[in-house]
Amino acid sequence: MIDFSLDPQLVELRDRVAAFVRDTAIPAEARDVSEHGLDEGLRRELQDAARAAGLFAPQVARALGGLGLGMREVAVVFEEAGYSLLGPQALNCAAPDEGNMHLLSVVADPGQRERYLAPLAAGVVRSCFAMTEPAPGAGSDPSMLRTTAERVDGGWSITGRKWFVTGAEGAAFAICMARAPEGATMFLVDADSPGWRVERVVDAMDRSFPGGHCEVVFDDCRVGDDAVLGAVGEGFRYAQVRLAPARLTHCMRWLGLARRALDVAIDRAREREAFGQPLAELGMVQERIARSVIDIEASRALIWKCAWALDEGRPAHHESSVAKAFVAEAVGCIVDRALQICGALGVSGDAPLARIYAEVRPFRIYDGPTETHLWSIARRAVRRRTSTP
Numbered sequence: 001m002i003d004f005s006l007d008p009q010l011v012e013l014r015d016r017v018a019a020f021v022r023d024t025a026i027p028a029e030a031r032d033v034s035e036h037g038l039d040e041g042l043r044r045e046l047q048d049a050a051r052a053a054g055l056f057a058p059q060v061a062r063a064l065g066g067l068g069l070g071m072r073e074v075a076v077v078f079e080e081a082g083y084s085l086l087g088p089q090a091l092n093c094a095a096p097d098e099g100n101m102h103l104l105s106v107v108a109d110p111g112q113r114e115r116y117l118a119p120l121a122a123g124v125v126r127s128c129f130a131m132t133e134p135a136p137g138a139g140s141d142p143s144m145l146r147t148t149a150e151r152v153d154g155g156w157s158i159t160g161r162k163w164f165v166t167g168a169e170g171a172a173f174a175i176c177m178a179r180a181p182e183g184a185t186m187f188l189v190d191a192d193s194p195g196w197r198v199e200r201v202v203d204a205m206d207r208s209f210p211g212g213h214c215e216v217v218f219d220d221c222r223v224g225d226d227a228v229l230g231a232v233g234e235g236f237r238y239a240q241v242r243l244a245p246a247r248l249t250h251c252m253r254w255l256g257l258a259r260r261a262l263d264v265a266i267d268r269a270r271e272r273e274a275f276g277q278p279l280a281e282l283g284m285v286q287e288r289i290a291r292s293v294i295d296i297e298a299s300r301a302l303i304w305k306c307a308w309a310l311d312e313g314r315p316a317h318h319e320s321s322v323a324k325a326f327v328a329e330a331v332g333c334i335v336d337r338a339l340q341i342c343g344a345l346g347v348s349g350d351a352p353l354a355r356i357y358a359e360v361r362p363f364r365i366y367d368g369p370t371e372t373h374l375w376s377i378a379r380r381a382v383r384r385r386t387s388t389p
Contacts, residue, residue, distance in 0.1 A: 013073075013076075014077060017055055017081055017087075020049075020053050024049050026084045029084060029086060029352070032086060036169065036201055036209070036212030037209045037211060037212060038086060039210075040170070040210070043210060044123075046086060047089075047090055047123045056092055056123070057091065057122075058074060058077045058091060058093060059074050059093055059101070059249075060101060064121040071245065071307035072307045074093075075248075075252050075300075077091075078093060078252035079253070079255050079259070081253065082252060082253030083259060083260045085208045089210070092121070093249070095166065096129045097167070098249055099243075099245070100128075100129055100175055100242070101120055101121055102242060102246070103229075103242040104116055104117040104120070104229075106241050107229055107230040108230075111226065116188055126171045126172060127175070128167040128171040128175075129166070129242070130162040130176040130177065131162070131239070134163050134215070140368060140372045142177075142239065145184055146179070147176070147179065148180075149178035149179065155222060155223050156187065156222070156225070156228070158176060158187060158189065158220075159218055159220055160218050161215070161218070162216045162217075163216070164204075165215070167211035167212075168211055168212075169201055169212055170211045172191055174189045174216070178218075182232045182233035183235065184233070184234075184235030184239075185234070185235045186234075186235045186239075187223055187228060188229050189227065195218060195219045195222060196216070196217075196218060196221045197216070198216055200214065202214065204362070205362065206358055206361070244315060244320040245320075247324040247368065248310070248320050248323055250366065254328075254331045255299050257331070257356055258292075258299075259296060260356065261339075261353055261356050262296065264338060264351060265337065268351075269285050289337075292333070292337050296330075299327045306323045322373075324373050325370050328363045328370055329364060331360050332361060335353065335356050335357050335360050336357065339354070
């Protein structure tokens with residue numbers, strides 16, 4: 001059975017994370033003014049504060065300096081961290097690094113763990129994941145992968161173009177998916193490798209990710225045999241190792257931000273009067289608040305169910321698709337309702353809602369658009385029904 005009860009130690013950790021976000025991360029938001037993610041100085045300052053508070057890298061194994069939490073515990077902590085856009089950065093549990101840490105911990109060999117995972121877990125470096133390509137390359141359909149990897153003396157030559165590579169500007173290394181003769185393969189590529197270059201930072205509506213979303217070129221980029229992550233030809237299988245948990249942790253963090261939006265809206269509805277009474281006493285406003293509360297509760301239940309499945313050692317492809325499809329849409333609705341309740345204040349820079357809205361809207365596209373997940377969910381449902389006597 002799924003147990004939704006929280007251990008007292010987890011409750012204490014959750015409350016400490018909430019206090020850290022309230023007292024440290026949120027006050028620092030006014031200093032987050034760079035164009036593509038918070039600047040490196042502020043990021044390191046916040047991470048030092050999280051270390052001092054004993055909250056750093058909650059998802060990372062204790063042997064690497066983290067708190068060693070399981071997915072159900074991570075769900076609780078990440079939601080609290082996500083209450084501010086700066087919370088996950090401070091705790092070193094933000095995308096794409098968090099997903100890359102998980103992938104490396106499962107697939108990397110000992111030498112790769114020491115070279116790439118250890119500094120990433122310590123917050124010394126940032127990373128990126130180079131999978132998505134400009135049309136007609138791989139997007140929602142990974143089988144359209146066009147970047148190639150060919151064997152050469154001493155290793156491999158990677159050639160292709162990727163885009164929307166989050167965090168590539170300033171990253172120490174990339175995990176790149178390329179098509180080798182044996183099939184899709186993941187490679188660890190140092191950012192100073194000849195043939196790698198960040199061509200541009202894409203002008204996107206969201207800006208919370210350090211390094212932005214970049215277009216990256218691999219032009220006869222040479223790497224050694226030791227750059228292969230896992231086995232040659234197993235890249236798509238390893239992608240599932242990363243993507244199911246990464247989808248879910250996105251949901252956790254954005255759920256925290258949706259809670260923040262609702263709290264802002266409720267505070268505004270309590271203090272703002274119209275037609276002789278507070279907005280919170282008006283039926284249409286109450287309906288919006290109630291629907292957002294329901295969306296938050298339902299989102300959390302789906303997240304916790306998927307986290308339980310992952311902790312049980314299941315692949316959780318179905319559970320993560322259901323959670324991603326529902327939570328991405330629900331978060332957008334919650335923030336949109338909050339903005340509507342706040343009226344002109346909501347679309348202004350005097351409240352955080354306009355920024356939050358710009359950040360959460362792309363979530364319906366990242367890690368698989370809602371439509372792709374709905375298609376996958378429906379196909380599974382039809383297969384199950386077809387196989388039922």
